[in-house]
Amino acid sequence: xxxxxxxxxxxxxxSRFFVSDGVRLRLDEWGDPSAPxxxxxxxxxxxxxxxxxLAPLLAARFHALSLTxxxxxxxxxxxxxxWQNDVADVVNLLRSLPRPAHLVGHSRGGGQATDAxxxxxxxxxxxxxxxxxxxxxxxxxPPGMSVDRRPAPERFRDYLDARRKAGARGWRPYPSLxxxxxxxxxxxxxxxxxxxxxxxxxxAREVEGGWVWKTDPAFxxxxxxxxxxxxxxxWQRLRVPMLAVVGTEPDSWRIPEAVAAERLAFVPELAxxxxxxxxxxxxxxxxxxxxxxxxxxxxx
Amino acid sequence: MIELRHGRVSLALHPLREASGATLLCLHAVGGSAQxxxxxxxxxxxxxxxxxxxxxxxxxxxxxxxxxxxxxxxxADAALARIxxxxxxxxxxxxxxxxxxxxxxxxxxxxxxxxxxxxxAGGGPAPDxxxxxxxxxxxxxxxxxxxxxxxxRLERDIRPPEYAAEFAxxxxxxxxxxxxxxxxxxxxxxxxxxxxxxxxxxxxAALARLAALAADVS
Numbered sequence: 001x002x003x004x005x006x007x008x009x010x011x012x013x014x015s016r017f018f019v020s021d022g023v024r025l026r027l028d029e030w031g032d033p034s035a036p037x038x039x040x041x042x043x044x045x046x047x048x049x050x051x052x053x054l055a056p057l058l059a060a061r062f063h064a065l066s067l068t069x070x071x072x073x074x075x076x077x078x079x080x081x082x083w084q085n086d087v088a089d090v091v092n093l094l095r096s097l098p099r100p101a102h103l104v105g106h107s108r109g110g111g112q113a114t115d116a117x118x119x120x121x122x123x124x125x126x127x128x129x130x131x132x133x134x135x136x137x138x139x140x141x142p143p144g145m146s147v148d149r150r151p152a153p154e155r156f157r158d159y160l161d162a163r164r165k166a167g168a169r170g171w172r173p174y175p176s177l178x179x180x181x182x183x184x185x186x187x188x189x190x191x192x193x194x195x196x197x198x199x200x201x202x203x204a205r206e207v208e209g210g211w212v213w214k215t216d217p218a219f220x221x222x223x224x225x226x227x228x229x230x231x232x233x234x235w236q237r238l239r240v241p242m243l244a245v246v247g248t249e250p251d252s253w254r255i256p257e258a259v260a261a262e263r264l265a266f267v268p269e270l271a272x273x274x275x276x277x278x279x280x281x282x283x284x285x286x287x288x289x290x291x292x293x294x295x296x297x298x299x300x
Numbered sequence: 301m302i303e304l305r306h307g308r309v310s311l312a313l314h315p316l317r318e319a320s321g322a323t324l325l326c327l328h329a330v331g332g333s334a335q336x337x338x339x340x341x342x343x344x345x346x347x348x349x350x351x352x353x354x355x356x357x358x359x360x361x362x363x364x365x366x367x368x369x370x371x372x373x374x375x376a377d378a379a380l381a382r383i384x385x386x387x388x389x390x391x392x393x394x395x396x397x398x399x400x401x402x403x404x405x406x407x408x409x410x411x412x413x414x415x416x417x418x419x420x421a422g423g424g425p426a427p428d429x430x431x432x433x434x435x436x437x438x439x440x441x442x443x444x445x446x447x448x449x450x451x452x453r454l455e456r457d458i459r460p461p462e463y464a465a466e467f468a469x470x471x472x473x474x475x476x477x478x479x480x481x482x483x484x485x486x487x488x489x490x491x492x493x494x495x496x497x498x499x500x501x502x503x504x505a506a507l508a509r510l511a512a513l514a515a516d517v518s
Contacts, residue, residue: 021364021365022363022364022365023363023364070364076363077363078362078363078364078366079307079308079309079354079362079363079364079366080307080362080364080366080367080368080371081364081366082366082368084366084434084437084453085364085365085366087434087437088437088438091438115434118434119434151466151470152463152466152467153403153404153466153467153469153470154470156370156373156400156403156404156467157404157405159370159374159404160373160374160377160404160405163306163307163374163377163378164377164378164381166306166307166308166374167305167306167307167308218307222368222370222371223370224368224370224457225458225459225460225463226458227426227460230426230427233427233429234427234429234434236429237429237430
């Protein structure tokens with residue numbers, strides 16, 4: 001299948017693997033390598049090529065580097081996944097750069113960027129968190145699914161049952177890329193089919209019998225005692241300014257404003273912005289407006 | 301040695317004693333291995349198996365290094381899938397893992413004996429907002445002999461007392477070691493629950509009490 005095109009999307013100028021703690025991670029780059037570095041972090045089940053619209057608009061001023069996290073896109077699969085490993089990968093990348101970088105993360109990547117700025121403040125200039133303020137207190141319920149409210153030991157038994165099959169687990173192939181596009185549209189109805197065709201072409205691979213996601217099926221199937229109230233209080237130690245970005249349109253992947261405001265109140269140096277007409281995938285839905293916002297915040 | 305699979309990792313399960321009677325599965329501390337239970341196995345009336353957790357002993361290393369108690373619980377559950385219902389004895393991190401399994405698989409685990417050891421305390425009851433909790437992830441102590449250096453992360457995971465208490469309530473019977481050792485909040489929550497009772501200080505007596513649990517409930 002030939003490489004799809006999408007208006008405004010530009011493939012990376014350079015791609016390589018960055019090895020973090022022994023794990024090969026895909027790193028896509030746009031712009032002059034001697035320009036100020038800007039690191040881009042994608043959300044869960046996405047991949048680094050989701051910045052093909054935004055990164056080219058930033059590349060005139062910055063050296064943009066998009067890191068694909070473990071178990072996603074063309075990065076290596078792991079035997080198990082933990083939040084801190086992903087944050088460590090971001091810190092390792094930042095430390096490999098010749099000077100401090102701006103950090104921009106979307107959704108789960110926004111949370112990673114925030115924790116990386118806490119972990120290695122000496123490596124970070126400014127932080128942009130695009131709708132990545134953690135799950136709502138009751139957890140995310142994607143369209144068609146409900147929140148699991150059973151006691152932890154009961155949910156844990158399901159986790160153990162799933163681990164017993166973890167080695168054999170693989171994605172069921174969808175007959176065509178078009179079927180993957182429709183599946184993703186159910187989760188993110190605001191994203192156009194044309195964009196998803198482009199985005200998923202890089203987030204899926206063709207196998208015998210159809211197309212499968214590149215994301216490791218074992219990702220996000222861990223278990224632990226994590227509590228939503230743990231998000232926020234640690235942010236009072238942030239030493240870099242944060243721009244918190246949301247879209248203005250209703251989206252089931254955005255947490256209630258009151259919850260976001262409560263968590264963001266801990267950030268010592270906070271700016272907030274809303275992009276008109278965008279849902280959760282702000283940089284994919286409104287790349288030009290997002291780029292203008294970022295350029296204004298990062299280089300005022 | 302029996303080779304097990306948990307996900308994409310190969311695990312070593314060691315049969316330490318063959319006899320008729322209730323089965324015992326031994327879960328070691330951080331930096332330990334199945335061999336730590338050789339002496340104890342001789343005091344058990346039935347079959348004894350001891351597992352090398354991922355990153356330890358003869359078991360495989362975890363690609364990516366994301367060691368967590370819940371991952372180790374999956375290791376131990378792979379052993380239960382092979383050997384069937386068993387009493388558990390766990391030391392250190394193995395005690396916490398035994399608690400998780402006793403609460404998650406009460407149908408397979410009639411009781412567990414929980415002992416102190418490396419990895420017993422964990423990383424506290426909640427993240428510490430005032431300190432650099434997140435960067436402690438890379439600030440690991442020196443590697444332990446024969447282990448993946450990343451297994452030291454098993455001394456850092458957060459263990460909220462209310463989480464431990466939920467598993468304790470779901471368990472059938474827990475025998476808790478007594479003695480002069482630091483008692484983390486998760487342990488105090490388990491101790492306060494209805495399924496916990498003090499284990500005799502003498503190892504042979506503690507094992508006899510554990511073996512009696514199998515008879516009580518089966």
